[in-house]
Amino acid sequence: MELILVGLNFRTAPVEVRERVSFSKEQAQRAAEELRTKGILEETLVLSTCNRSEVYGVNPNASRESARALSAYLSGFHAVQPDKLNPSLYHHYDHDVVRHLFRVSAGLESMLLGEAEILGQVREAYLLAHESHATGPVLNRLFQAALEVGKRVRAETELGARPMGIASAGMKLAERIFGKLNDRSALVLGAGTISEQVISQLRDRGIGHLYLTNRSREKAEEFARQYNGKVIEWGQWDVALKLPDVIVTAVGALDPLLTKVMIEQAMSARGNRALFLMDLGMPRNIDPSVAGLYSVYLYSMEDLTEIVEQNRNARQSEVPKAEALVEEHIGKFISWQASMELTGLLEVLRDTLKERRAAFLNEKLSGVNHFNAQDREQIDGLMDELIERLLVRPAERLRAEREHRKKIQSVEAIRDLFLSDREKP
Amino acid sequence: MNQTFIVVTIVAYLTSMGFYIRFLYAGKEFTGRIATILMLLGLAAHYVSLMVRARGTHTVPYHDLQGSMSLFGWLLGVTYLCLEIYHRQRTVGAFVLPVILAFFFTAYLVPDHPSAAATPHGVVFALHVTLSILAYAAFALSCVLSLMYLAEERFLRIRRLGDVVWRLPPLELLERMSHTSVLVGLITIAAGTALGFVAVDRLPGEPAYFDPKYVVTLLVLLLYAAYFQLARTAAWRGARASKLCVFNFVLVVLSFTVVNLYFSQHHRYF
Numbered sequence: 001m002e003l004i005l006v007g008l009n010f011r012t013a014p015v016e017v018r019e020r021v022s023f024s025k026e027q028a029q030r031a032a033e034e035l036r037t038k039g040i041l042e043e044t045l046v047l048s049t050c051n052r053s054e055v056y057g058v059n060p061n062a063s064r065e066s067a068r069a070l071s072a073y074l075s076g077f078h079a080v081q082p083d084k085l086n087p088s089l090y091h092h093y094d095h096d097v098v099r100h101l102f103r104v105s106a107g108l109e110s111m112l113l114g115e116a117e118i119l120g121q122v123r124e125a126y127l128l129a130h131e132s133h134a135t136g137p138v139l140n141r142l143f144q145a146a147l148e149v150g151k152r153v154r155a156e157t158e159l160g161a162r163p164m165g166i167a168s169a170g171m172k173l174a175e176r177i178f179g180k181l182n183d184r185s186a187l188v189l190g191a192g193t194i195s196e197q198v199i200s201q202l203r204d205r206g207i208g209h210l211y212l213t214n215r216s217r218e219k220a221e222e223f224a225r226q227y228n229g230k231v232i233e234w235g236q237w238d239v240a241l242k243l244p245d246v247i248v249t250a251v252g253a254l255d256p257l258l259t260k261v262m263i264e265q266a267m268s269a270r271g272n273r274a275l276f277l278m279d280l281g282m283p284r285n286i287d288p289s290v291a292g293l294y295s296v297y298l299y300s301m302e303d304l305t306e307i308v309e310q311n312r313n314a315r316q317s318e319v320p321k322a323e324a325l326v327e328e329h330i331g332k333f334i335s336w337q338a339s340m341e342l343t344g345l346l347e348v349l350r351d352t353l354k355e356r357r358a359a360f361l362n363e364k365l366s367g368v369n370h371f372n373a374q375d376r377e378q379i380d381g382l383m384d385e386l387i388e389r390l391l392v393r394p395a396e397r398l399r400a401e402r403e404h405r406k407k408i409q410s411v412e413a414i415r416d417l418f419l420s421d422r423e424k425p
Numbered sequence: 426m427n428q429t430f431i432v433v434t435i436v437a438y439l440t441s442m443g444f445y446i447r448f449l450y451a452g453k454e455f456t457g458r459i460a461t462i463l464m465l466l467g468l469a470a471h472y473v474s475l476m477v478r479a480r481g482t483h484t485v486p487y488h489d490l491q492g493s494m495s496l497f498g499w500l501l502g503v504t505y506l507c508l509e510i511y512h513r514q515r516t517v518g519a520f521v522l523p524v525i526l527a528f529f530f531t532a533y534l535v536p537d538h539p540s541a542a543a544t545p546h547g548v549v550f551a552l553h554v555t556l557s558i559l560a561y562a563a564f565a566l567s568c569v570l571s572l573m574y575l576a577e578e579r580f581l582r583i584r585r586l587g588d589v590v591w592r593l594p595p596l597e598l599l600e601r602m603s604h605t606s607v608l609v610g611l612i613t614i615a616a617g618t619a620l621g622f623v624a625v626d627r628l629p630g631e632p633a634y635f636d637p638k639y640v641v642t643l644l645v646l647l648l649y650a651a652y653f654q655l656a657r658t659a660a661w662r663g664a665r666a667s668k669l670c671v672f673n674f675v676l677v678v679l680s681f682t683v684v685n686l687y688f689s690q691h692h693r694y695f
Contacts, residue, residue: 155453162591172591176581179595271659274596291582295663303584310586 002337003097003138004041006070006089007054010111013088021078021085023048025128031055031077032134040069043136045129045143049121051111052104056097058138067091098333101142102326105150107159114159114315114322119150141336149329156325159318162311166304167197169311170278171205173304174246177274177297185209187232187244189257191219194250194280199227202246213240215251241266248278249285256287263290278304338411342398345411349418353387391418427481430474431533437467438526445518449592457515464506464518471499471529491532493558498528500555500562504609508566512602514594520569550624556617561677563610564649568674570603571667578664600663603670604656611649618642637688641680648673 008021023031028046035041041057048054055074059066071089075082092100100109105122107114126143129135135143154160163169171181178184186207188195191214202210210229213236214220220231232240241247241262251257258277263286267275277298279286284300291298299307361379365371371379398410444460447453475495482492505521508514573593580590594602618639652673656666 158451158588161452173581173586175595176577176590176593177596179598268659272662274663294665297581299584307584307586314588 002058002060003094003142004057004059004067004070005054005092005097005100006067006074007047007052008085008088008090009052009054009109012090017080017085017088018051018053020080021053021074021088022050023053027077028125028128029132029134031073032129032132034077035070035073036134038073040066040073043139044134045125045139047104047122047125049118052109054104056101056139056142058136064091067093095330095334098142098145098330099326101146102149102329103323105146106153106322106326107150108153108319108322108326112164113312114161114318115164116154116160119147119154122150123147137340138337142333145329145333149326152325152329153322157318157321159315159322162314164308164311164315165197166280166301166308167194167201169304169307170198170248170280170299171201173297173299173307174276174278175205177276178245180206181208181246182206183208184245185211185243186246186248187211187213187240188223188229188248188250189213189285190250190281191216191223192250192252195248196223198248198250198278198280199223199229203227207246209243211240211244237262238265242269245274246276246278248280250280251285253281253285254283256285257281258286258290260287260289260293263287263293263296267293267296280304342411345414349391349414350387352418353391354384357383357387427474427477430470430477433470434467434474434529435526437463437470438522438529441467442519442522442526445515445522449516449519450588452592460515460518461506461509464502464522468499468502468506471495471502475499490535494528494532494535496555497558497562497565498525498532500559501525501528501565504559504562504566504606507609508602508605511605512598514598514602516592516594517570517573517599517602520573521566524565524569547624547627549620549627553617553620553624556613556620560610560614560617561681563606563613564645564674564677567603567606567610567670570599570606571670571674574599574603574667575664575671578667596663600656600667603667604653607649607653607670611646611653614642614646614649618646638680638684641676641684645673645677645680648676 008018010018013021023046028048031046032044035044035055035057041055041059043058045056046054047056055070057070071086071091072082074080074089075085078085101122103109105119107116107118110118122143126135126147130140163172174181174184181202182205184207186202186209188199188202188210191212195214199210199212210224210227211232212220212224212227212229213232213234214223215234217231217234220234223229224231237258241258247258249257263275263277272295274295274297277286277290277296279298279300282301286298286300288298288300290296357380361376361383365376365379441460441463444456444463448457448460475492478492478495501521502525505517505525509518574596577590577593577599578596580586581596593599648669652666652669655661655669661669
């Protein structure tokens with residue numbers, strides 16, 4: 001075993017534990033440094049996001065014992081009792097580490113299947129570790145491959161193509177009508193958590209003008225300051241409704257705030273230019289009959305939830321394609337690993353056969369006196385050449401083998417045939 | 426020789442359509458570029474096949490129905506490509522190419538014989554016909570865009586968003602593209618009609634200043650001008666204008682077929 005991973009994620013650990021075991025950039029660098037200086041790992045990389053904290057490492061003698069040492073280190077580093085931390089931790093070794101990382105990078109292990117942010121987080125973690133010289137040839141290769149897998153999954157599958165959140169689904173729908181939102185205006189009614197999510201999405205999409213209105217003006221002003229918006233007095237609907245192309249409501253009210261007549265008047269004032277309405281209130285804030293008006297597109301929380309569900313199913317159907325890409329890259333990585341192993345193996349094979357040749361000649365020529373030192377040197381040379389021709393050169397040809405399974409089998413065969421009584425490299 | 430260009434045209438159009446469809450689903454820029462390049466190749470081969478055929482028959486490509494339909498398909502492709510570049514929007518290609526291919530295939534299925542109509546010659550006449558066909562191609566394109574608009578609008582209203590709706594151009598862009606296309610059609614049909622009158626004037630013998638085709642063409646021109654104007658007004662913008670655009674194109678098709686065949690003296694290609 002060489003590769004090792006110890007970590008926890010949203011599936012194995014509650015948020016309280018995840019919060020305590022998360023790493024800042026500085027902590028990640030310090031942990032990587034300490035793990036190497038303490039001899040627990042030779043190469044190391046910490047990947048920490050809001051949903052996972054994982055320590056990847058390389059240790060030629062990686063075993064359950066070193067995984068336990070790593071778990072103990074994490075427990076000490078974050079000052080969390082081992083009995084509280086250990087049940088949340090998972091340990092992976094060698095090929096399972098490769099598979100896990102590639103799946104993480106592809107978004108297959110994300111809370112929101114196929115989310116794009118994780119690829120950036122993997123890249124950032126890799127760059128940080130690489131810059132601080134915590135990684136070596138194995139982790140460099142592993143993470144470069146993981147980034148490639150992530151890119152390919154996003155380029156060749158639809159895993160991350162459709163929006164999965166209510167707010168982002170709503171924004172995507174608005175873009176179906178208007179195109180880019182940077183020359184558009186939006187009005188958000190309400191100043192709660194949902195409103196903030198929507199405002200954040202609107203700002204991410206570069207909305208041209210943002211208007212906010214709320215029963216409590218202070219809260220609206222706070223959002224306006226934070227997101228560079230403009231506050232409109234609550235209830236001034238004749239002014240407020242004719243301005244925006246997108247209206248989002250997320251207000252607690254028993255009766256609809258925006259009636260059909262109000263929207264009709266607004267449409268008349270805006271010359272029937274398309275109007276996109278997102279009703280995220282429960283009970284609904286917009287009279288459902290508004291949906292029948294010309295050039296008005298009304299989506300309620302229920303509609304958006306259904307769209308998100310459809311998107312989730314569509315993403316799920318892309319999983320086999322993404323998994324096939326992951327498996328393809330695992331094969332490539334294992335093949336590379338086998339090549340690296342083969343290099344070390346051939347050196348050991350050469351040394352072992354030379355040792356045996358020396359022992360054999362010493363034994364057989366011990367009683368032969370008519371060979372002088374020069375003759376013995378010549379015999380040594382000839383036998384070395386024979387070893388090279390018969391064994392080492394054919395073994396070296398394995399490097400060119402493209403079929404990684406065959407390569408791995410051959411490596412195992414060499415070990416069993418010639419090195420079974422020696423420690424494996 | 427011409428067979429080779431016809432085969433190249435068909436292969437290029439079909440593969441281009443395949444890439445446009447792939448682009449529609451996957452949205453990958455690279456796929457879209459290949460689709461455009463293949464479309465360009467198809468248009469080049471189509472043009473050469475038109476020229477080779479014209480040389481072989483010692484006449485212009487629009488002298489018979491076969492040539493006219495093939496030229497129509499080619500001009501539709503050229504107009505679309507200009508629109509694609511101008512609006513930087515490739516998703517429409519998957520919907521336009523089947524129309525181009527339909528015209529291309531039909532052109533080679535119809536009987537290959539020259540029209541019974543009088544065959545005036547000269548640059549003015551050539552421009553009259555080419556501009557008129559270009560106008561019809563632009564109107565056909567605006568019809569495709571309007572149908573896309575209506576379909577997408579319908580899906581958005583009934584909240585049925587399949588794979589394709591997420592990939593289609595935004596409604597307002599479809600509207601703008603349709604306007605551009607109609608504008609091209611209006612300019613070319615106006616110029617083409619004016620040149621048609623000049624060509625008639627130059628015909629030997631008694632010029633025929635009245636043909637039912639003139640009335641229908643004028644009606645088409647007026648209806649598209651009305652669309653162009655109404656599509657900007659509060660009452661008509663959006664779906665209503667798109668419906669009008671589709672209706673107008675139905676009239677264009679009638680003008681191109683029924684009017685030419687049964688009523689016109691000088692525009693009969695059958």
